[in-house]
Amino acid sequence: MNSIPQVGSKVIIDLALGWNYFTHNDSELWICGYLYNHKPLDLIEKIPLLFDANTTNKIKDFISGLDGCYAFVIRTRKHLVFSVDQVASIPLFFSNIDKLLVVSSDPSMILEKMKTADRGLDDKSLTEISMSGYAINRKTIYKGIGKLQAGEFAIKDGTEDFSIQRYFSFKYLVSSGNYDYFKSVFLKTTLSVLRKMSNDLKGKNIVIPLSSGNDSRLIASGLKHLKVENIICFTYGKEKSTEVRVGRKIALKLGYKWIHIPLSLKTQKSFFGSDYFSKYENTVDTFNAVQFIQDILAIKLFKELRNNPNDVIVNGNTGDFICGAHIPTLNNHHKNYLDLFLDKHYSLWRDLRNSKNDNIIKNQLKKNLSFCYPGVNLDTMDYNHYEFLEWLGRQSNFIVQMQRSYDFNRLLWRMPFWDKDYMKFWGSVPLKFKLNGNLYSKVLREEDLGGVWSKEFEDLDSGHIFIKVFRKIIYLSLLIFDKSLHKRLNKNLFYYYLDDSGGVSFTPYHKYLFDKRGFRNRVSFRSAMYIKKKLSLLK
Template sequence: MVLLIEKDRGWKSTKIKNIKVYFSGKIDPKILEDLVIKLKNKSSNLTTKQIKSDLIKFKGNFSIIIMLNKNYLLAVVDRVKSIPIFMAKTEKSLFLGNYAPSLIKTLANKKIDHNSLLSFKMSGYCIGRNTLYKNLFQLLPGEACLIRNKSLKYISYHSFIKKDKIFTDSKEKLSKKLAKMTLSIFEEIIKNNKSKKIVVPLSGGYDSRLIASALYHLNARDVVCFSYGKKNNFEAKVAREISSKLNFPWHFVELNNKKQSQNFKSKMYKDYTIYSDTLGSWSYIQDLFAIKELLEKKVINKNSVIINGNTGDFITGGHLPGYDRKLKDKKSRLNLIFKYISSKHFSLWENYFSRNQYNLINKLILKSIPKSLLNIGLEEDYKVYEYVEFINRQSNYVIQGQRQYDFLKIAWELPLWHDNYLKFWNKVPFELKYNQDLYKFMLTDNNWGDVWQKIPVNNYHISPKYIKYLRNLFKLFFIFKNRNDWHNFDKKYISYFTELVPYYPYFNYSDIIKEKKIARNALAWHAEDYLKKKDLIL
């Protein structure tokens, strides 16, 4: 067994009872020491159940690798896989480490996983613990792996979908529970970051506004908010109003097409994509360039903590499918859920993938779902969708966006992925989760900072105005045509200019309009570019 730890990724090492331990994130030293001692003293008799009972004691965002000897190792990631761990297999050995490209370099026989390649091109990420290579894997959220004498055993100590009893309380009562728990999470974050400047990426939606307003309600000190994108975009206007109401300093970083084109050509961007590469998804770059500029202008410094809103809209029910829940046939309901998954998450190119390819993706997704979840009752079958999005898009792609902050060497927190939030939202019934009903009710009812009842949420409009008027003019030519014809025209010819935060300018506009395929958004192009650079195009 070979262990490869890249030292520039925020990982630390220590020795406990002469046992080498590598870790990243915030670890309770007493819980870690107890686990190491138990592994050392009961190495041959320790059961999976006993290991699980210790792993569930760890809280927050972390990864741990305990190297008991060259043939005995335990590795574990947190409940959302915020800090990934990878494994590579050969006929003669096992490799384990914190950076996928380092592991793949050690393998003489690199077999491309063509199913994962298809998934990547359709969605921008791989399914489950798979990567683009057959012999390279990653731990799932809430999972550990135990390696003994070249044998590898996966241990799931936490499931995103747990068999908890669904709440039966009224909306009002649950709202009070949720509000109390939410504030307790932020109290914990404020306490743990007393010496740091708190930095909030603020938009016009719910999640980042929750963060800013909760911090205000709890009298947090030294808070600064920022927004970014095209000048005068609606998100920035709302964010400025919120910040003003809360009396928090607010900064705007303009990212127009020209500036983004330069950003994407920069050495910093190239270095970041190398640093953040998991071989399982494209690099998430939401606020990378904005934070870099704020650092350069000394608005923030390295002694800061970034608190973003990822991914409140998902965990609170904003992505749930609106299928007919009166339908009693379980197979038909699951088919509707899988159809929704395909259309929402595996259609980066609108008019390109075949029915056979979609069928293959559905089989791969089905294979990745625990049997116990597929046997769940009709009243909770929406959790199949939640599990699929969490294990794939959220943990493999969105949550990996925290690498932006690691790359820039800034601390971060994920309050809306807090362990208590995971537990609470797992128990909320569909009716209160769908369209974020309970979440929105709680926020409006509490109205922290007085920013929830009068300031609009997600009041989308296109900017700059001349693009809006030009777009409406083009739309007139499609009055008597199929609606899809207009949407395809809009995506191919106009979206390049209407993104609030431009991601298309990495590419030439002429190449985009020449392409026969219709991209849902810029991610389709970035995912394909990633594969081309690795010589992995289908």
């Protein structure tokens, strides 16, 4: 779509994944996602009016005021502006090809425009993805292709200048107050965010992927408290799994319709070998992280079951991070936050943790921190920096890509826990109330919204009796000899069969059983497969 002669740029957007295209006078707009406080035409009418000597600051202020999850590209005869939201929920990519700025929703479309000689892989990105599942900064696996980070926008004007600016950061502005104060504000903010969303979705069916955890349960019980009625819940996995049993019990108590999407190792294994899955992998590949595949079959089956255009998925992505539950405690540790960050997020494979690789990661993390914390010393990083790096890394590059399974199945979605108001609130909460999700978990059980927060709704035994007995025998047998051996053997033997959704079956059991590299979880194998596939394309 290049109908209007424009400043030196090319925009390549795949309209199949929820993107829309508008024109107004001499301006073009590509936009995806949702906005609470603006209509798409507001952007195409207002942003071009901001182009003057102070363009960058004016556009920064305008984008800072947008409320929702989105990505957009606006092009006029003299300017190009493109932006992602506060968590990069919808990715945008860019490259300079033959002195032409190319912007796209799909990095493979950019790759097709590049000369073969320019398609070199980025060694640092390969190392980062191998160790964590995602790349750091704006890098992708290809040197010539970049990806906007969460909270960024880019602008190019008629002078050929191109710059990337940050308009939002998940930084702390801690407020003073006691537990009761933050409890009150937490409840008020949560219900306000849910009320804004439900008002925006009047006439739609709110569909909640309901698990046994806090996040999806808070959405369901919070909407019940607000007397929202157009709710449908579904849970996927084995019939006797904790997720399914607790999910069913919560939905029944709240009076919501509940659907079980049965999944197993057998059905998932068959699915991972299908043409559908192969197409999904290729379509949602960001070149920046391994594809998020946890719920793609469940969403496919749900869509086939209902196929209702009024359904809107509302998931709990990602309340446990926002509330502080991922912040490690330094008690009893002889490590600082940086060491703990690498242990948590860059240890997919034990054999990749060495001084050379660790230094590569540390240097890249420092670059990322320096965007908002100039001159920061990584050795003295605090919990604010820890959460900042996870927000800008794992959350916005990998976890948020679960939304692609909805896009791929033509389902609308909302993410209330990545609302800017919600992020602002949690950025104001002192560390003592955030550690271990203390405020979050405690308030939910004290208030008992919807009556689903008592002990009877806690995790139920998911079975696996044979495995539990076998594990106990092995534990007792090895206890007197080698505790570390027991831990490794226990993981190699049972990790595969303890997955109640069958999501581990993209790779065969013997890979887990005989692994000697030290895998951490299923993403370890996903990252290894991803890198192997990309390297094979160069041969």
